[in-house]
Amino acid sequence: MRNRESAALSRKRRRDHALHLEERISTLESQLADAEDECAREGKWLDMLSNWELWSGRKRRHLIMRARKGIPDSVRAMAWARFLRVAELRAAKPTLFADCLAAAPVSKNVRAIELDIGRTFPREPLFYERGGIGQQSLLRVLRAYAACDDEVGYCQGMAFLAGVLLSFCPEEDAFLMLFQLMKSEPYMLRRLFLPGLRAVATQCRIIEGLLRDNAPRFAAHLEAQHVMPEMWATSWLMTAFSTSVPFAVTARVWDCLVAEGYKPVVRVAVAVMLRASPHVAKLELEGILMTMRELHDATFEPSVSDAAHAAAEAAALAEAAASQGGRGEDASGAEGPGASTPPRGSAAAASARPATASVLAPAARRADDWRLDVWDPDGLMRHAFSLRISRKRLSQLAANASVGSAAPDLPG
Structure with a gap:
């Protein structure tokens, strides 16, 4: 009797383990398909960027439809720079950033910017260090813009615009993009x-x-x-x-x-x-x-780091495997919901994402x-x-x- 029960339990564990492996294989196949799709999209965007005059002219409607589907992370900074005509602005005003930095913004704008720096993406690695590289870049970009727009100066909310741009681009490029978003058609965000x-x-x-x-x-x-x-x-x-x-x-x-x-x-x-x-x-x-x-x-x-999210999922998988008699697959390599996203347009951006980048933790995901x-x-x-x-x-x-x-x- 005991042998039959043991054999039945063993068969159940094998079935559960097989089901777990099938689910894991299905997940990996889905991730592989997503990666292949991302590579195909990258190829299309690289083709459009190399033939920009054609796509931004006669094929502009098709270009916009592709933008609505999302620009791949790896080419987003390049695509934004093309849309925002950064090269044209740099050619027309090669010293714009340096000139604006050298100008002294109104003191009230400086005080407001300094107060807001620490409240801009406070959980984002690029910006959370007080006086760190990210905060210094954000301070310079905002001070430069405040100096070149006396009417607007600085207003709450502008720091987040600059922060998003700095997450993808070097400091000067981020300033030039902000300048174009604020002061050129069809954007004119300064009006807000x-x-x-x-x-x-x-x-x-x-x-x-x-x-x-x-x-x-x-x-x-x-x-x-x-x-x-x-x-x-x-x-x-x-x-x-x-x-x-x-x-x-x-x-x-x-x-x-x-x-x-x-x-x-x-x-x-x-x-x-x-x-x-x-x-x-x-x-x-x-x-x-x-x-x-x-x-x-x-x-x-993220209230915890991406690594903590991944570790939490790994622990859950390990616990599930243990409950199946120790036959479960090692979960330490699982790509959980907190896994890092692909690199963006620059090396600095690849290691520092905006705070809103991560998804909900597993428990919160069920509740919300x-x-x-x-x-x-x-x-x-x-x-x-x-x-x-x-x-x-x-x-x-x-x-x-x-x-x-x-x-x-x-x-x-």
Whole structure:
């Protein structure tokens, strides 16, 4: 009797172990397919970058469609530089960065920048060291911009824009990209930071109108609860989704921002709320605000290191293997949810990702599946660009938001 039970238990362990191996093989095959797809996408982007005049001219629409699908990490810095016409700016003003650094910004701007440096991506290795290389670069980029734009100077939110750029690019390139984003068409992000922040308020009214167009009952519920976009969208609008979101979303939004201008940021803000609507539609004011706080929650930033995430998953796999009689595969080589992303455009950037880069830890992932659904990069971007939003409608909403006063200039 005991021998039969032992044999049955042994067969069960072998079946469980075989199932575990099949799941692991399936995961590795999926990762291999993803890597092959990434290599193919890199090849396409390298071809486009080497034939930029053709793709940015006659094939521009196709180029934008590819940007909406995401630019591979390995060529993102090069692609952003092309979209932002950095080479042209450097050729026209070769000493721009040095000249702006040499100029003395207004002292109040310097104080504001110094206060914000430590609050910009505080968990990001590039920026968390007080007085470290990352913080010094961020300080110089922001001081240089404040010195060349007296009207805007420095405003909260600009540090995150510069921080994203520094995560991909050397210091001077990051400044030139920020300069182009702030001062050139079709971006003109400086308009968001002008005194009074009227452009931000206008974008919030546009978001209200687009919610009414795409989900009238849901929009009516938000209005009945006095929930305005200023309560949940302002930081995303002013930082182009650089704060409190998974980095995969930040990167995808910025790919579209540099390729098309500011309008994709508004599209994504509307899509985020629509994707969160099943968790918001039946709540009253307090519950809605709590839910939106959860959506902004720093859980999407790593509270522990990537290595700790990987170790946690390895320990879980080892425990599962032990429960199967010690026959489980060694899990130390598993690539968990906290595994490092591929290198980006520069060597410095490859070792330092923005704080929002990591995904939720396994336990949080089970508890907060709805947030992961909202922030799924592919699903979110498809949703954003499936919204039917015409230029005429955007102009009408902007005009309506400005009734009784001069319409503010909006970002591109």
